[in-house]
Amino acid sequence: MKRILRFATGLLLIFSLATGCSTADTPKQASADPGGNQVSPAADQQVTLRFFHRWPRDPDKTYFEQVVKAFEQENPNIKIETEAVLNDAYKEKISVLLGTDNPPDIYFSWSGEYAYKFVRGGKALDLTSYAQEDKAWHDQLMESQLVPFTLDNKLYGVPLTIDGKTFFYNKDIFAKLNLAVPTTWSEFLSTLQTLKDNGYTPITFGNKAPWASSHYIGTLNQRMVDESTREKDYNRATGTFEDPGYVEALKKMQELIPYFNKDVNGLDHEFARQLFIDQKAAIFYAETAEVRLVEPKTKFPWGFLDFPAIEGGKGNPKFLTGAPEGFMISATTKHPKEAVKFLQFLTSKAQAEKFVKDVGKYSAVKGAVNANTATPLGIEAVERVTAAEGLALWLDTDLDIKIVDAYLAGTQQMLNGEKSPEEIMQDVRKAAQQVREQSK
Amino acid sequence: MFARQRSRCGNSPSNKVSAQKARQWSPERLHCLFIHLGGNDMLQRKYAGYLYVLPGFLLILLFIYFPIVQNIQFSLFEWSAFSADKTFVGLAQYAKLFHDPIFYQALVNNIYYAVISLIFQVFGGLVLAAVLEDKVFRKISPLFRTIYFTPVIISITVIALLFDFIYHPQVGLLNGFLSAIGLESWTRAWVGDSATAIFAAIAVSQWQSIGYIMMLFIVAIQKIPQELYEAAEIDGASKIRMFFHVTVPQVREMTFVTSTITLAGAFTVFNEVYILTGGGPGHASEVLGTYLYQSAFVHDQMGYASTIANVILAITLLISLVQMKLSKTGEE
Known part of the structure; x- marks a missing residue:
């Protein structure tokens, strides 16, 4: 009996050694808010x-x-x-x-x-x-x-x-080329073409960390798809993403690809911002929170340019992504x-x-x-x-992460010319189905 | 020896000092405890040895085997890190994994990793070691040994960030170098291009690890009896023949060791890929390690992550078993 007892003590010792680190936390924590600290009551x-x-x-x-x-x-x-x-x-x-x-x-x-x-x-x-x-x-x-x-x-x-997300644009370059601020998608594209023809990088974009593209997609989805459908699709329990507007939205993004700088998937967002600051690019899609990072460093006048209204889009163009x-x-x-x-x-x-x-x-x-x-x-x-008449939230925090992942991985490949908008939406629908099943 | 000490462990408290001593924990006391457990000398000889390995065994049980078993159990549930309830799904997650195209993409990338690492690290490391150990280079080989070994002692995070600058598409050294020598058409966004991203990460590993493998081979080569080379020289063998007919067979043991290390490393790789490409673009450079991490901490599918972990374990286990079988030894 005595032997067994001693053996047990030995075992206990070994275990307390092994688990020492985890149990040591508890008493410390209890003493971190020492309610019993002598003096006074609750208050x-x-x-x-x-x-x-x-x-x-x-x-x-x-x-x-x-x-x-x-x-x-x-x-x-x-x-x-x-x-x-x-x-x-x-x-x-x-x-x-x-x-x-x-x-x-x-x-x-x-x-x-x-x-x-x-x-x-x-x-x-x-x-x-x-x-x-x-x-x-x-x-x-x-x-x-x-x-x-x-x-x-x-x-x-x-x-x-x-x-909120909005375009920052270089007023100097716009003035030099006599460009007006575009308000519709077709005006926007022709402005970009003019910039490109004159040797400027029209839009600076870094998508190495793929959340950057989620802001474009979020805005384009909001512009292309009507409010109630989008709300239904963004809900975990009911999202199907079958509206053709989602494919259209990605196609609009595709239309921008020739106007981005080269190697978008190899550059990070900070580098893209620097290109705008260095006047190498005319337009930068950025958060208002970035004003503090851009304004002190720029030596040229610049301003905000609303995301243009898209012809045929069913969403309210007065919404803002943010x-x-x-x-x-x-x-x-x-x-x-x-x-x-x-x-x-x-x-x-x-x-x-x-x-x-x-x-x-x-x-x-x-x-x-x-x-x-x-x-x-x-x-x-x-x-x-x-x-803004309403907010379209950041796509990457507004949707379930599995749907976000399908979107972002797909968009990276679309920017490399390896995937079509239809294929991306297939992946998204598949992810949405999984999420729907999970939320039951 | 045990018998001699046994006298000090007697229960009779005739000696007050030793009784006092016995109350504190001391190596002697511990030994006495074991002896008591043994009972008599015969039993004691038989079991005392096991008792001495017990603490180590328990620690391994607690920190290695217990988590493995627990992980297998976790893989049968679907659960989230911040919610207490787990749903039992049986083997459904394994079925899902084997239908997951990203899993196969990751597996293929790991296989690329393994094959390229075997060629560059194991064979390349052996060649490097043989060259440095050759008489001709005796004088300068310590310098080169240090140079090749340096990357091994640099933190992988630092290395990956360093290569981030090398691979940078617009201001990076690699593209700058290619343009400078007139190969402008070869420049590309190395880590942003689906075709090159995984190889960009693999290249970093080769650069980093070849020195380590080389060092192991140098040790092995130094143990080869000099007479073998002398005999080969008298027979008129060239340096290359000597390499294939003396060095390679003589370092056979070490070759198995290094290829096990390299292969296991290739299937558990994480840091380089995570920092350089994050598995992108798309999932083009995903490896099992990054996919596991993504599933666990980004997608919050802990059960699925456990499933991936078990598959990685099974793969590495299989590789080691096959290799042990092939080498039929385990001496080194």
Whole structure:
């Protein structure tokens, strides 16, 4: 008996060695929010919130550090631990983190389907009651930007930024060639032809990371397909993508291929942007969030050019492609009140103005982008976003990732001349069918 | 030896110091524990050895075999990383995988990887090693050995980023070089072109790994008795004949080792492809490793990713088995 006992102790020792790393976490975590810290009851309890976003680089990084500091000073009982990783890595990490028992309390999310999948997975806190409680705070957020964070009439996220896609064009080159701003697709194509004939690269485009093409497709789909059909197809449970407009949309994209620079699949988006800045290309399809990256470096006048209306298109040409980005709160957080408080602080007018000024992105808080905080181009960009009659969300965050993948892989091949629009749509329909079956 | 120590492990606490000592964990104590478990000397001789390998065995069980079994179990479910419920689907995901054109595309790319790596790394590495070990190059061979080995110690991430600049279609070194020597028509978007993307990634691996394989062969060649070469020389054999008739047969063991390493590496490759092409354009340069990663962390189909992982395991296992059978040894 004694021997067996000793043998068991030996085994236990070995196992505790082996699993030491995983069990060691639990007590640490429990002591991270030490409720029993002697003194006072609930109100003054020391609370630690974990905050996870996707901007490890400046100027965003510094801005968030300052916000956290300011918030902690105002609320000495709340401590915020920040962690940040860059875009693609963020997408992968957040999915895994939310699957663990210990997800971050506040986390960044893109809007639309990207956010909805967290909601469906039960990972996002319903914020509706908090918004109703603090009407003043809720009302100062742009309503149109709340929509992509709302599912079944419930609010699940707080938008931080607004963003829209539009063409940037080099006014110098247009003036030199006596070109007018095109408003229809055929005018647009003839403008591109003139640019090409005069030795300019008409449109600069880098699609090595294939999300870049998703913005073209998203806009073209919206322009070609009527609203209700598109809405039905973009819904996971009902999407079939049988409307001929989708093939037409890809054909329109195909029409642009001769006017892009060479090697689109070998260049990244940043390089394409640089070609525009260096005046090697006349037009660049970019996000308003990129104004801050382009404006300080350009030595020539440039402006915005709306995506032209397409003859025969059934979608509303006054729509804009774009989407807010924002934050969500974990459904399992122990401190929902404090987490909401932080988001309210983050989207207060004062903080939003500071955000616009320091970071150069545009806030979803009404009036935060003004003459004090942004350049005239920036104000114009925001006006374009807010004046749009509706938003077509980024295709790559609005659709299920399997459909997105069929689209993006196919488009890369179409740009290389290896796949036709019809073949791409076949793949998309197949992916849509899988998604439909899954969502049952 | 055991008998001598056994006296110190007696249960009678006559010696206070040793009793105190026994309460703490010490190698002696551990040994005593094992001896107690053994009971008497005969049993002890029989089992004590097993007990000593037990900790290592348990660790391997816990960190290697347990995850493998668990992974096989995972592949029978359809599940997402951030949702707790798993749906049992049986072997459906294997059926799906074997009907997935991207899987075959990836498999073909892996086979390209394997074949090209065998030719360049194993055969090329052997030639390089033989050249450097030749008497003629004795003086300068340490320098070249270092040069060829340097890429091995550079992080693969750094290398892939470096080659990103080399392959860049507009400002890259490779296209610049081709234009400079008048081969303008050969320039292309190396990683953006479906026809060349996978080979661009394979080329990076060859450049990086050939030094390592070469080093292994140099060690093997140095062990070949010099007399064999002297005898061959007296018989009037040329350098090339000596290579094929002395060096190649003598490093046979090492050839099996290096080809196992290379083949297993070719089927588990990930970094180079992920950083250089991301599997694109389309899925033209997808390999099993990147497809696994995509399925798991981008498409969030964890079960499908497990399925791919199991297939990779089966392939590499098969290769090692075949190779072990072929070599019939395992001495080195």
